[in-house]
Amino acid sequence: MSSFTLDGQTVTFDAGQTIMQAALAAGIYIPRLCYHPDLKPHGSCKLCTVKVNGRQASSCTYQAQDGLVVESNTSELNDERRALLQMLFVEGNHFCPSCEASGNCQLQATAYELQMMTPHYDHFYPDRPLDASHPDYLLDFNRCILCSLCIRASRDVDGKNVFALSGRGINTHLIVNAASGQLADTGFSGDDKAAHVCPVGVILKKRSGFRVPIGKRSYDIRSIGDLAEPGES
Amino acid sequence: MPDTAVLDIAYLDAIVERHGRDANNLLQILVEAQERYGYLPPAVVDALAARLAIPRVKIEGVAEFYSFLHLQPHGTYRVLFSDNITDHMLGSGALMKQLCHELWVEPGKLSEDGLVSVNATSCTGMCDQAPAMLVNGLPIANLSAPRVENIAELIRKRVPLADWPAEYFRIENHIRRKDVLLNSAFQPGSALAALLARGGAQTLDEIKLSRLRGRGGAGFSTAAKWEACRAAAGEQHYVVCNADEGEPGTFKDRVLLTSYAEMMIEGMTLCAHIIGARQGFIYLRGEYRYLLDHLQQVLQRCREQNLLGQDILGSAGFDFDITIHLGAGAYICGEESALIESLEGKRGTPRNRPPFPVTHGYLNQPTVVNNVETFAAASLIALNGGAWYADIGTPASSGTKLLSVSGDCESPGIYEYPFGVTVEQVLADCGASHTQAVQISGAAGKCIAPAEFGRRIAFEDIPTAGAFMVFDQRRDMFEVARNFVHFFAHESCGFCTPCRVGTSLLKNMMDKLAHGHGSPYDLTEIEQLDQLLLSMSHCGLGHSACNPVLDTIAKFRPAYDRRLAHREYVPAFNLDRALTQARQMTGRNDAGAHLGEYE
Numbered sequence: 001m002s003s004f005t006l007d008g009q010t011v012t013f014d015a016g017q018t019i020m021q022a023a024l025a026a027g028i029y030i031p032r033l034c035y036h037p038d039l040k041p042h043g044s045c046k047l048c049t050v051k052v053n054g055r056q057a058s059s060c061t062y063q064a065q066d067g068l069v070v071e072s073n074t075s076e077l078n079d080e081r082r083a084l085l086q087m088l089f090v091e092g093n094h095f096c097p098s099c100e101a102s103g104n105c106q107l108q109a110t111a112y113e114l115q116m117m118t119p120h121y122d123h124f125y126p127d128r129p130l131d132a133s134h135p136d137y138l139l140d141f142n143r144c145i146l147c148s149l150c151i152r153a154s155r156d157v158d159g160k161n162v163f164a165l166s167g168r169g170i171n172t173h174l175i176v177n178a179a180s181g182q183l184a185d186t187g188f189s190g191d192d193k194a195a196h197v198c199p200v201g202v203i204l205k206k207r208s209g210f211r212v213p214i215g216k217r218s219y220d221i222r223s224i225g226d227l228a229e230p231g232e233s
Numbered sequence: 234m235p236d237t238a239v240l241d242i243a244y245l246d247a248i249v250e251r252h253g254r255d256a257n258n259l260l261q262i263l264v265e266a267q268e269r270y271g272y273l274p275p276a277v278v279d280a281l282a283a284r285l286a287i288p289r290v291k292i293e294g295v296a297e298f299y300s301f302l303h304l305q306p307h308g309t310y311r312v313l314f315s316d317n318i319t320d321h322m323l324g325s326g327a328l329m330k331q332l333c334h335e336l337w338v339e340p341g342k343l344s345e346d347g348l349v350s351v352n353a354t355s356c357t358g359m360c361d362q363a364p365a366m367l368v369n370g371l372p373i374a375n376l377s378a379p380r381v382e383n384i385a386e387l388i389r390k391r392v393p394l395a396d397w398p399a400e401y402f403r404i405e406n407h408i409r410r411k412d413v414l415l416n417s418a419f420q421p422g423s424a425l426a427a428l429l430a431r432g433g434a435q436t437l438d439e440i441k442l443s444r445l446r447g448r449g450g451a452g453f454s455t456a457a458k459w460e461a462c463r464a465a466a467g468e469q470h471y472v473v474c475n476a477d478e479g480e481p482g483t484f485k486d487r488v489l490l491t492s493y494a495e496m497m498i499e500g501m502t503l504c505a506h507i508i509g510a511r512q513g514f515i516y517l518r519g520e521y522r523y524l525l526d527h528l529q530q531v532l533q534r535c536r537e538q539n540l541l542g543q544d545i546l547g548s549a550g551f552d553f554d555i556t557i558h559l560g561a562g563a564y565i566c567g568e569e570s571a572l573i574e575s576l577e578g579k580r581g582t583p584r585n586r587p588p589f590p591v592t593h594g595y596l597n598q599p600t601v602v603n604n605v606e607t608f609a610a611a612s613l614i615a616l617n618g619g620a621w622y623a624d625i626g627t628p629a630s631s632g633t634k635l636l637s638v639s640g641d642c643e644s645p646g647i648y649e650y651p652f653g654v655t656v657e658q659v660l661a662d663c664g665a666s667h668t669q670a671v672q673i674s675g676a677a678g679k680c681i682a683p684a685e686f687g688r689r690i691a692f693e694d695i696p697t698a699g700a701f702m703v704f705d706q707r708r709d710m711f712e713v714a715r716n717f718v719h720f721f722a723h724e725s726c727g728f729c730t731p732c733r734v735g736t737s738l739l740k741n742m743m744d745k746l747a748h749g750h751g752s753p754y755d756l757t758e759i760e761q762l763d764q765l766l767l768s769m770s771h772c773g774l775g776h777s778a779c780n781p782v783l784d785t786i787a788k789f790r791p792a793y794d795r796r797l798a799h800r801e802y803v804p805a806f807n808l809d810r811a812l813t814q815a816r817q818m819t820g821r822n823d824a825g826a827h828l829g830e831y832e
Contacts, residue, residue, distance in 0.1 A: 043585050044729050046769050056768055061585045083765050087734035121738055122805055146727070161288035165580070165727075166297040168563070170737040172727030177290035179275055 004068035006050075011064075019059035019070055020048055029225040030072050031081050031110050033088075033199050034147035035060040040156060042148055045088075047081050047110065082114045089119040091170070092126065093142035094200075100209045101201025103217025107145060108200075109224035124170070131176070133184035136206055143200045144174050150203060154194035162188045174202070240276045244269055249284045256285045257596070259295055259578030263302055264519070264559050268370075272303040298580040298726075300354060300562030301370070301519045308343050308350040310388045315365040317356035317481045318716040319639045319702055325364035328381045329353065335385035349388050355564055355720055356481035357520045360639035360702070361407045361646045369394055370522045373401045402523070406488045407646025410662060412633045413625060414606075414613055415493070415649045422540055424499040424612035429548050431615075433507045437463070440507075440611060442619025444631040448606035449475060449567075450674055450698030452630075455607055462591040463508040465599035472505045472513040472553075473595065473602040475572060479518055479564040480675030481720060482700030485635035486605040488647050490517075490524050493609055494531040498555065500608030502541065503615055504601055505553040513555040514595070516572050519562050528557055564724035568772055569602040571726065582728045583772040606635055606699070626652030630691040638663045640672075640703035648701075650690065657686040659701060667705045670789065675700035676717035677777035680710070680784035710789035711796060714781040715743045721778035732775030735766045739778065745805040746796040754802040756793060760786065 003012045006023055013022035018041060023030050034045035043058035050059045051071040059072070071077065088107060096102045128141035146165065151174075154162040162183075166175040178185035188194070195203055214220065248265045252258035259281075266277050273296050282289040296302040314320070314329045329340065333351050338344045341352045359365035362374035371394065373384070380401070387397055408415060428436045441456035462470060474497065478486040489497060501513050517525065532555055535541040545551040558576055560566050566575045570584035573595050594600020603611075610632055614622045623631045630652035636659060639645045643664025650659070660668055671681045673690070674697035681688065681695065688694050704713060722740040727733040742759050745751060763779030770776050786793055809828040816826050 043771065046730050046771070049769055058585070058771075080765055080769055083761075084730050084769065087730055087738070090738075091734045122741060124737070145730075146733070161290060164288070164290040164294040166290075166294045167727065168298050168300075168580075169722060169725040169727045170733060172733060175290055175293055177288045179279060179289065 002064070002066040004064055004066065004070055006070045007073050011070075013064040017064050019050060019052070019057075019062050019064050019068075022064045023059065023072075024227065027227050028072075029227055030059050031078075031114060032060060033106055033110065033145060034149060036149050036153075036197055038157070038193070039149060039152045039197070042152065045145070045147055046084055049077065049080070051077065078114055082111075082116050083120075085111050085114060085116050086118075086120045088145045089116075090121045090123045092144060093123075093128065099143065099201045100204055101143070101198075103212075103214050103220045105143075105201055105219070106199035106224060107143075109219035112219070113223055113225045128173070131181075131183050133180075133182035134188060134206075135184070136190050137183060137188065137195065138204045138206055139174075139176070139183055140202055140204060141174060144202045145200055146172055146174065147199060149197040149199060150174070150194045153197045154188075154192060157193040160187050160192065160194070162186045162192070162194055240274065240280075241269070242280060245277060245280055246284070249281070254284060256287045257576075257578045259285065259287070259292065260299070260561060260575060261558055261578070263292070263296055264561055267302055271309065272306050275304075278304070295578065295580055298563065299519075299560075302561050306343060306347055308348055309391070310349040310394075311367075311369050312349065312351045312384075312388075313354035313357075313367045314351070315355075315357040315359060315363065315367075316353040316716075316720070317360060317363070318713050319360040319482060320356075320363040320365060321716065322640065322704075322708065323363045325376070328364055328376050328378065331378060332381050332385055335382065336388060348391070354520075354562065355479065355724060356483075358478055358484040358487050358518075359404065360482055360484055360637065362405055363639070367520065368397075370519065371402060372404060372520070372523055374404060404487075404491075404523075405646075406492060407644075408488065409638070409644050409646040410648040410650065412649040412651060413622075414496075414609060414633055414635070415647070417496070417613060417616075419493070419496045419612065419616075421495045421499070421535070422538060422546065424496070424615040425502060425540060425546055427615045428503045428506060429546055429551075436503060436615055437507050439614055439619035443614045443622035444619075445607065445610055445614060445622065446630065446692060447604060448610065448634070448698070449604035450480070450677075450696060452692040452696055455603065455611065458591055458601055458603070459504060459507050462599045462601045465592040467592075467598040469512065469596070469598045470505075470508045470510040471595045471598060471600040472501050472508065472510045473569075473572065473576065473600055474501055474513070474515045474555075474605060474608055475567065475569065475602050476521070476605050477516050477518045477560050477567040477572060478521070478605070479567045479724075480677060480698050480700055481717070482637060482639055482672065482675045482702040483698055484637045484639075485647055485699045487521060487524070489605050489609055489635070490521065490528060494528055495535070496609040496612045497605050498531065498535055498608075499540065499615075500603075500611035501555060502545065502553050503611060504603070504608065506545075506551060508599070508601055510601075511552050511554075513553060514576055515555060515557045516560060516566070516576060517557055518560045518566075522559060525557060525559065532557070563726075564720075565726045565772075565774055568774065571772075572602060573600065580726070582726050583774075604698075627689070627691050627693065629693040634690060634697065635699055636690070636697070636701045637699050638701045638703065641665060641668070641705035641708070642703045652691045653689050655687055655689055656681055656695070659690070660686065660703065663703070665703045665705070667707075668703055669706045669708060670704045670710055670713075672702040672704070672713065672781070673697050673700065675702075676720050676781055677773070678780065680713075680781060680788060682788040709792055710785045711743075711746070711792035714785040715747060717781035718743045718778070721774065725774060725778070729769075729771035729775065731766055731769040732771065732778065735762055735770075735775065736778050738762060739766070739782070741805065743782070746793070748805070748807075748810075749796070749798045750803050750805050750807065751796045752799040752802050753797055756786070756797065 131139040
């Protein structure tokens, strides 16, 4: 069987697997935000950047090959990942104490995992109005990290194209498929895959907030680095 | 203002039909629709979603990616000042203020009567005749205060663009030095005749022998690229000419497209023969929209002479034709995989590579993407042979290179040199004096100080896509770097975290220094951020966004030290400055309307 080394540990893989997939199968955590095992990888958050034979690459899109030497859990890479997390925190408006996703949020959990102590950079404080038009779901764009998981889930799994990225550069933002720009006027439904893949607190189910108290949520109980996919709720 | 009731849907239908109802042509359809309607109203988006069977969210996402497309009204007259540092050095900032003042508009906002909007745009490729602007997509160069005053008057009087003085729209070639490429008295058909006489495989051998390397800056071996594409399996092969000349300070492709288009087209055609392509594209940057009719005529002439079309020059089965695709204001589309995404009517986001375009390019088929100058050089090699070409230049960099010289010199324009020419020689030839620095290969390139003027333009020393911007001792190299940093922040595609956020953070940090809030702490921050951009970004844009800053910090440190007004960290946020708007609204500027210590 083919294998590569990840931080010195031998990892076997099946043909066609990416480094991320092989690492997950072997129970090794590589930080990530825009990756979801059920969706086509994208490689945009860059949290999963590893060194492959000395060169940086996104592990979620890089095909595993026999004999590769991969480094992931190094202080150099973790320093850079921490800076990326800080960028994501200042780019949007993230107020963890009042966020319904707190404790289930992968951005927050990854920041804990990588010991991010402060946002470090100056905040952008973007103006991102909420969309509460849908009877069952709320969109709080303030927390969007542009991972595009909802876009891929809606397009590739639900066959609906409810979401897309618009704008460019720092003005990139999530939009929904309606002339009104409102979620209520799209074909979105709570049964969609897209309703359950947001790694942060953008897509929220109404009337269920704080049903699980803070302190008892996914990443309150175990760290994101203890492998197992977060619950879909 | 068009709405559903008055929208000329028949016209839109004609556009859609002309593009084969193909969603791959979405960008082209949007560009043409906007030319008709002035912007892309919701009715157009809805109509296109229905006709192309794609979600409207995709159309909006594409439209908002490109600077030149608008989902909201942008005025009958849409004025964009070229924002390159060379434009600024010749006074574009003051001219833009003047125009805004005369028209009573704020930059970036539509006038209340909906008549006009004035804004800045990335380098329009007119640096040798700067300052320049685009009005409804058409370039006007050599701007001056009187010219801007006239333009304001023409806009106020609502004079149609067609009735503006013709000399405003005259664009000069400014060819200052010719070598083998610009001197060749190229006869249309001659390179293809040589190809057919020699044979495709043998012509590829000549290209190999010539050691031609890509002129877009990266310098990849042209023969190796063509050979890999020729060998790649696919239903179709494609040839793409990258005429998305967006690197600030570069304008040599504009001149080639204007006066040497046949040579470039023949280069594409012989590439098509070699790799087995039947379809080619010229991806023409939106700023060069004014060259579209001219290029269409050249293509038509080629078809009439059987240099394009079926059985080219009577060679059975040699079929090839070329379609022009327009860009719409996105520098990132000069990156070949982003260009291909754009050709497919999508947002211009660079792809994950590998696979590379030679195996998985346009519509995932094997595709060669080369620069305008590379294709022109290929024609020359087909005509004169690879050995002849390899003798020119240096061993690692054969042939000649077109430089776009601009900035502080007497004769800005196009200079063609054999590779290996020194920076010093170019400076002497263009009449530069008291030169402080040269920015080579644009914002993404290298900043060279006088101690390095003996270095050579060549892939093995200073590689370049062609930009050569000269700065004399009057110039503030911090401001040069800050201009480039703003450029990258504006042009970042937004796909990956480090570049999307990092280029804007860098811009804010450079602005902080410019506003007098800098301390040594900020300089350390800037350097760390640059390192992060370099190591974590998805593509070359993020990697090179830090170049201008790192180079100027290393070589022109005093320009930065001057900005470090504080020894200890101070925040970028200034409470008194934050009250500016309140003072403006209340019409106050007395001491009571200010906080403590203000200048």
